[in-house]
Amino acid sequence: MDMVAQLWMLKQIYQDENRYFDEASGQWLYRIPKTIPPEDLEALNAAGHGPNQMFLPSHGKVLEELARRSAAWSLQEAANAFLAGLWSAPFLWQSALTAKVLAMGIPPHSHEPFGNSADTCAVCGCLERAVDVAQEWYFCMTEGTPLDGDPSGNVLALREMEKMGSRPMPVDYDVWTFRAVLAVIRSMPPHARYSKVRDALWKEKLLPTSKKWVYGKLLETLSFLGILDTEEYPGMAVSFTPYWKREERPNVRVEVQAPLAWWDSSIGIHEGVLEKIFPWIDISPVDLAKRPTPMPPLCRTVTGCLEQKRAPRKSYPKSPDAGKGPARAGDVYAVCIREGVWVTIYCHRIEGNKAVVEFLEGVFEEFPGKGQIQLLARPRRDGRWLTKASGIDRHPGVRRVARDMEAPKVASPEPEKLSFSQAGSLKSLAWWCFGEL
Ligand SMILES: [Zn+2]
Ligand SMILES: [Zn+2]
Structure with a gap:
């Protein structure tokens, strides 16, 4: 395997979204994206440049x-x-x-x-x-x-x-x-x-x-x-x-x-x-x-x-129930955390150009369909967490799954103060609600 091919593979592995803390070894390690074929990873290891x-x-x-x-x-x-x-x-x-x-x-x-x-x-x-x-x-x-x-x-x-x-x-x-x-x-x-x-x-x-x-x-x-x-x-x-x-x-x-x-x-x-x-x-x-x-x-x-070298453009799936038009109350979006890991968010309302969203229960290996949505809010450890997110209709890793969904079941009223966020940061913010990610 030539050097450029090795470096190219490492470049795709050493992305923040692949970094995680391994409890067993007490170290930060990198997940191997599913887009990397196992035989390529083997060749990288054989060249002495396997990650972790x-x-x-x-x-x-x-x-x-x-x-x-x-x-x-x-x-x-x-x-x-x-x-x-x-x-x-x-x-x-x-x-x-x-x-x-x-x-x-x-x-x-x-x-x-x-x-x-x-x-x-x-x-x-x-x-x-x-x-x-x-x-x-x-x-x-x-x-x-x-x-x-x-x-x-x-x-x-x-x-x-x-x-x-x-x-x-x-x-x-x-x-x-x-x-x-x-x-x-x-x-x-x-x-x-x-x-x-x-x-x-x-x-x-x-x-x-x-x-x-x-x-x-x-x-x-x-x-x-x-x-x-x-x-x-x-x-x-x-x-x-x-x-x-x-x-x-x-x-x-x-x-x-x-x-x-x-x-x-x-x-x-x-x-x-x-x-x-x-x-x-x-x-x-x-x-x-x-x-x-x-x-x-x-x-x-x-x-x-x-x-x-350019990564092939990720093509994200489209839901048959996504409908058309900008975000509105009752929409459910899927957020791609990384290759092979999706969660969902519920849009409670629109404030200005921001969508007030909350994570829902459920972690999916593939882009979820309407039938898989769980209308149950997913709190942080210290209670419910909502954010005013901008740009959710413009970010490729945030895709609408369905519209006109009922409000999710919640355990407590909405917090008084809501944070602001960008659509692109939802994947890292999800960690606070889904410790297992
Ligand atoms: Zn000087
Ligand atoms: Zn020394």
Whole structure:
């Protein structure tokens, strides 16, 4: 099974609607949508990328493995893999360089609990929490290096690279891409923060992705390495900056870690770090207007190909008793929670452009018919729950089953205050009334 097919399947699995808390293992896992054929899932498992395979990092072992695996890379080999991972090879290869530079700087130490999150190490940021191995692979393949330089994420990335076999060498277009990224950063107006630089890179479409946050991830990677750092907060190729220090931010609105959190365009590119990591390549600015033809073309890159794939449009059934016209009192709608799970709602009345609805008893494997409707209100644990929902005639996952139904049996009067909601959020709100979902 090729990589794009694997990633495409994982993309469909790792949707919020498929996430659930598994009481038995005490973990968040993902349901496999019924649209995925069992033989495809088997092939995904055989490729080592089946979902819900958890890895629980333990600090000492992670640091030992990071040292061992990264020792198999020279800095130049890792830098080459990074360059290739900008365009011609999957993004995963960028992590060769973060792992190598991290391993070069990390001091020997034991796990030191970080403030309130005791499972995070204050020195290296290693998070001792179970992760889904295939999901980590998916993120490294489609977004970039592990978040905040987590050593365990870097170890998992190194394992995946070893599985892939030969290490990629950058083609001319990869080097051009890197020089173009640096050229955009150098051409920013004074004091431009990372979000402005991210937007500028995204506008130039320098990476094989249309996702803006991925350009932000690249800046985080460059900053982690030390290419965009500050004197107070050096990047890893300059000196090891502990996790607790990288967690310092100028204000709470800044999401990224230091050094990037403190960097701006007036500080500029740390030329010494570029010379240390990439001494053999010409990194002088390129003219963005004279862009060479991408090699390979966008549609042949892993991310470019993946982003072109579209799920077949879900076709929802139509009830013979649905009638015509907008929602009115007495209507019953079915709400698709996810593939193969439906519940129903009763429309008590219309207020303005909103329908006052309440969940009814009954969970259905398929779109229910009029005869299956149970006219019995389904409360939350603390009593009846109604909501003023907008857009129920416009949302594809909310379909009318029948009209002119009698009001459901209720155990108590309507609550005085009703919440507002969107038709699209009913599927997640249903959880409050149907704990078993
Ligand atoms: Zn540590
Ligand atoms: Zn400034």
